[in-house]
Amino acid sequence: HADLAMYQAKESGRNGVRFFDPAMQLAVETRAALEADMRHAVTGKQLRLYYQIQLTSDHRPLGAEALIRWMHPVRGLVSPAQFIPIAEESSLILEIGHWVLETACKQLVLWSKHERTRNLILAINVSAQQFNKHDFVDTVSTLLHLHQLNPNRLKLELTESVVLSDVADVVSKMHALKALGVKLALDDFGTGYSSLSYLKQLPLDQIKIDRSFVSDVTTDPSDAVMVQTIINLAHNFRMNVIAEGVETEDQLNFLKQNGCMAYQGFLFGKPMPIDEFEALLGQTQTLA
Numbered sequence: 001h002a003d004l005a006m007y008q009a010k011e012s013g014r015n016g017v018r019f020f021d022p023a024m025q026l027a028v029e030t031r032a033a034l035e036a037d038m039r040h041a042v043t044g045k046q047l048r049l050y051y052q053i054q055l056t057s058d059h060r061p062l063g064a065e066a067l068i069r070w071m072h073p074v075r076g077l078v079s080p081a082q083f084i085p086i087a088e089e090s091s092l093i094l095e096i097g098h099w100v101l102e103t104a105c106k107q108l109v110l111w112s113k114h115e116r117t118r119n120l121i122l123a124i125n126v127s128a129q130q131f132n133k134h135d136f137v138d139t140v141s142t143l144l145h146l147h148q149l150n151p152n153r154l155k156l157e158l159t160e161s162v163v164l165s166d167v168a169d170v171v172s173k174m175h176a177l178k179a180l181g182v183k184l185a186l187d188d189f190g191t192g193y194s195s196l197s198y199l200k201q202l203p204l205d206q207i208k209i210d211r212s213f214v215s216d217v218t219t220d221p222s223d224a225v226m227v228q229t230i231i232n233l234a235h236n237f238r239m240n241v242i243a244e245g246v247e248t249e250d251q252l253n254f255l256k257q258n259g260c261m262a263y264q265g266f267l268f269g270k271p272m273p274i275d276e277f278e279a280l281l282g283q284t285q286t287l288a
């Protein structure tokens, strides 16, 4: 009986004992199945990068954020919110992360061949484990050289969970990446716990205002203040700032009026396969 199971779960949970709860059991099984299948995701060529446009308020495309998708042979498209956290618990995230970096570099090579796409910046998400690997900077450097890429076309998005580990190590790695010419952004800004004194040590090019603040910016005064504060903070630290999750003209107008200069969100385009992205790019450039 569900109520009984829940009651027993609560009781035993209190004592820190493992318990049986049907819903949780299902989640555990799905998770285990995903984890097992994920071992084939990279080798079986089931991963894709989708591209979401980043642009200025006057419709000038700046580039894209690459967002991973898993084309599961049975489940169909699996979102990264479902599988990245699982991958992060094992070394699978390293394989996936490497595939993302390599695929992004190959895309940048293709873009470098055409006038229209030559100056685009491609952002990728880097997980904590990947960044913390001792040879991460070497890996990035090797790939950039191998593909003869202009390093400042590549942007690495780091979250506070990445930068909150060993401070000295993180700061020196970030400086080494900056020395290569790579751009660095802090993702999901405002949702973590990093202090201002910590933030000021980081050689960041950009901070990304988290979608959770943008979504209620026109209706919730405290989110409005939060967004204004983040924009001012970025400007005072001489970093640029991008708003993620922009869905409405009202949100865009608020952000514009408060000095935000770069945008990403469904208002401009969802993450999409490369051919659709390039078509969108053409339309956007015509509008500019």
Ligand code: C2E
Binding pocket: 052, 066, 067, 068, 079, 080, 081, 084, 097, 100, 124, 125, 126, 127, 157, 187, 188, 211, 244, 245, 246, 247, 264, 265, 266, 267, 271
């Ligand atoms: P993120 O890096 O913060 O990426 C932004 C997420 O917000 C994306 O979700 C994107 O589709 C979504 N988004 C953008 N604009 C809007 C909007 O206007 N409305 C709404 N409702 N959503 C919007 P997605 O693609 O599901 O990715 C979720 C998270 O998974 C990412 O958050 C990132 O943390 C992680 N992720 C995605 N790709 C990778 C990857 O290649 N490597 C790693 N380590 N993590 C990844």
Ligand code: MG
Binding pocket: 065, 124, 125, 157, 187
């Ligand atoms: Mg991101």
Ligand code: MG
Binding pocket: 187, 188, 208, 210, 211, 244
């Ligand atoms: Mg984000």
Ligand code: MG
Binding pocket: 188, 211
């Ligand atoms: Mg996010």
